[in-house]
Amino acid sequence: MRRFCTSVLLYQEGHSAIKQRLQQLAEEAAPSAADPRAGQPEDALPYDKVVLHSKLDKIAHDPSNYEYVHQQAIGISTLPASAPKHSRDLAMSKPWSGTESHIDSSNRMLQDSIKPLNVPATRRTRSVYERLGDARESVLDYQLEKVSERKQKTEEEEWREMYKERLVGPSMFLNDSFARVDNSIKSLADQRIMEAQRRGEFKNIKRGEPLKGGYGSTENMFIDRTEYHLNEILKKQDALPPWIEKQGGCDMKIAQFRDELDKDWLEWAINHISVKYPGKSPENIAKELNKLAANEAKGTGDRLRSEQWLYTRGAYFKARLRDLNDTIRGYNLQAPLASQKLYLLMDKEYNGCYKRVAPLLSVAYKRHVINSDSTSPRFPSINSIPQQGNVYQQPTESLFEMFKKLF
Numbered sequence: 001m002r003r004f005c006t007s008v009l010l011y012q013e014g015h016s017a018i019k020q021r022l023q024q025l026a027e028e029a030a031p032s033a034a035d036p037r038a039g040q041p042e043d044a045l046p047y048d049k050v051v052l053h054s055k056l057d058k059i060a061h062d063p064s065n066y067e068y069v070h071q072q073a074i075g076i077s078t079l080p081a082s083a084p085k086h087s088r089d090l091a092m093s094k095p096w097s098g099t100e101s102h103i104d105s106s107n108r109m110l111q112d113s114i115k116p117l118n119v120p121a122t123r124r125t126r127s128v129y130e131r132l133g134d135a136r137e138s139v140l141d142y143q144l145e146k147v148s149e150r151k152q153k154t155e156e157e158e159w160r161e162m163y164k165e166r167l168v169g170p171s172m173f174l175n176d177s178f179a180r181v182d183n184s185i186k187s188l189a190d191q192r193i194m195e196a197q198r199r200g201e202f203k204n205i206k207r208g209e210p211l212k213g214g215y216g217s218t219e220n221m222f223i224d225r226t227e228y229h230l231n232e233i234l235k236k237q238d239a240l241p242p243w244i245e246k247q248g249g250c251d252m253k254i255a256q257f258r259d260e261l262d263k264d265w266l267e268w269a270i271n272h273i274s275v276k277y278p279g280k281s282p283e284n285i286a287k288e289l290n291k292l293a294a295n296e297a298k299g300t301g302d303r304l305r306s307e308q309w310l311y312t313r314g315a316y317f318k319a320r321l322r323d324l325n326d327t328i329r330g331y332n333l334q335a336p337l338a339s340q341k342l343y344l345l346m347d348k349e350y351n352g353c354y355k356r357v358a359p360l361l362s363v364a365y366k367r368h369v370i371n372s373d374s375t376s377p378r379f380p381s382i383n384s385i386p387q388q389g390n391v392y393q394q395p396t397e398s399l400f401e402m403f404k405k406l407f
Helices: 002-029 049-060 063-069 071-077 085-092 102-113 128-168 178-199 226-237 242-276 282-298 307-334 346-370 399-406
Strands: none
Touching (some): 063 071, 242 282, 242 346
16 A cells, blocks of 8 residues: 555656656747847858858959850840841840740741741753753663564463463363364464564565455355455445444535634624725735735745634634534544544644635635635535435345345
């Protein structure tokens, strides 16, 4: 019991000592109104203010620090007079502060919205001698390449023909079916023909001589006479192929177009010839027209032309010519190659019109102005062109009777 009471007293004494120490520390930490440093935090690293301010004053009055602070102004003042504008703008521009101003952002967006122009690169003009030399070299290279290709191709064909029968054997020409045998015979004949052509046996052959007895004779039994019999049938039936009928319509449209072109130019020239020769009598104008006709026939000297007529009537005649070329294109699709027509060109049609009308100008002018009795050759009309309806149609016989006569 005595021991327990002693321990309790010791605990109470120690507890009071700790409590007193904590209260003392709290009073020391709490600021007082009389203390001048009350409320100011203590520095983590203590320093001497006098020494610190002396060092700051030394840094502020240092000459090297002055150049660092005012380096932009010093750089502008030291620029030479020969410095370009770009260098001056860079020196006088405001240093980057880390943020973009509204002016710079607007300028950047405007530059990004407009694509830069594609400036064509300047090419060095080559002289005539350089171009001629390059052309000569390219021609020589092309000729040498063609010669080497032809020689290589000839050697390959000769080697193939030489070793074909040795490597493959004669069994390639023997097949079971008759069709294969026939094809093999044809290929063999083609092979012999090619070899004969290579040897030059087909050169200098007399051409243009008629066959003996014609297609209907029995001497030429190996000639295919199917086309001959078909043509004979069409001839006896008086039937025309579609492209023959198309040819008549195409020729009629070409004649109509040229007739209209000649009449229009003749009327224009007669009505406006007095403007070209003002103050001259009709007889003198007629003589001038004869001279122009002679120059037109020779192709030299002064000739009658009118830019105003081409300007006013050119669009119409070009449209007519496009329609006419479409008709020619449709005819060429049906006609054989030997009977196809070339497309019409406006410049050639104008030149042909001038040559056709030039001999008629003098007579037409006399009839228009002097009202003389002289006559001029008239243009061919549409009725003068033979049409299919005007061709006499013979009575035809039936196809059965025709084959009966043939066989």
